[in-house]
Structures are given as C-alpha cells and as structure tokens.
Amino acid sequence: MKQASVFSAAILTLLFAAAAVANGQQRDDRNQSKPAQQSHPAQPAHPQPAQRQQTYGGNYHGGVQYNGPTNGGVHHSGVPQHQQQVRSGFVQSRAGSWKDEHQSWTQRGGYTGFHIPDARFRLYFGREHFFRIYGLPLYFVGGQPRFQYDGYWVTIVDPWPESWGPNWYETDDVYLDNTGDGYYLYDNNYPGIPIAVTVSY
DSSP: OHHHHHHHHHHHHHHHHHHHHHHHHHHHHHHHHHHHHHTSOOOOSSOOOOOOEEETTEEEOTTOOOOSOOTTOBOTTSOBOOHHHHHHHHHHTBOSSHHHHOOOTTTTTOOOSOOOOHHHHHHHOSTTOOBOSTTSBEEEETTEEEEEETTEEEEEOSOBOTTSOTTHHHHOOEEEEEOSSSEEEEETTSTTOOEEEEEEO
C-alpha cells in the first residue's frame, strides 16, 4: 500500500514538472516572437474616426453605412428583420393624435440619455447630416424603434405624427439635432416637427 502511494506521488510530481517545463517553453516562445511583432507599426489604443463616407441619403460614420434595403432593417445581432415586422413595429409607434401625445424633453422632465461630444456632434449630426433609417441596424425595444447611427443607438421615444407617410422611415431624409433640452429626430419632408429621441452608446 505504501509503495502504491509513493508511486502515485512520484507520477504526480513528474506530471507537474512536465507541465511546468511546457509552460516555461510556451513563455519563451512568446518572448521570442515579441521582437517580430514589434517590427510592425504600433496601432493606436483607440481607432481613429473613419473619414466621412458619402452614401445614399447622407453622410455616415463609425462603420454604420447604408448597405441597401435589408428587408426594413437589421437586428443588432445581424439577423435581417422581415419587412412586415419592421412595418408593424412602426405602425405601433405611430401617434393617434400627435399634438396630444408628443412631449418635449422639458415636458418629460429633462433629457437623461448619453451626451454626444460637441466636436463629434458638429461633424456628423445636425441639419446638414441627413440619412435614412431604412437599411441601418434596427430593432424595437418595448415597441419603440431603435436604430444605430454613427456608432450610437438612437431610440425614438415619441410617437411619430399620423400626418407623416406610412413609410417615412424608408423614404425620407432625416437628421438628429440637439435643441438645448435634448435630442430630436427631424424629417426633411415635415420641417419643424421634433420627435424626441434618446441616445445611448
């Protein structure tokens, strides 16, 4: 019995020693490969913003580009949404009476979402930076449309006016702006009508 215990202990010791030697050899291999890796130019810790890319309907940035119709949108997982699902979602977020249902951020108690840095906002947001929602990554959260633009997720928290065309999100040029109390989506076909949105990163 003692011989079996001594034999088992010896085998375990040899296994641990072999594992330690193998681990040390892997470290040496990694250290030897480091000079080769250092010969490449260093990558910045944070990637630089992409240059503006002209696409249909406006300027896109941050890897979000118009890639043609995607059956009405693309879920954040990359799974295409069926056009009927997207239309149904937008129909549900339409106002019955926009004048009664619309609320500004001041009426909502103030904007509490993410604040886009001013320098970046001037480059990619505002009246001169329009786009179309159709074709952007899009899904619905609690019945509210959420799409990705310039690397940010934008959730439409206001209902859209019943006077707007039923497929405005497919055909109309829109832009995001900050009026001082929060972010709003504007449709170029219906000027002066702010739709409250919240931004998240």
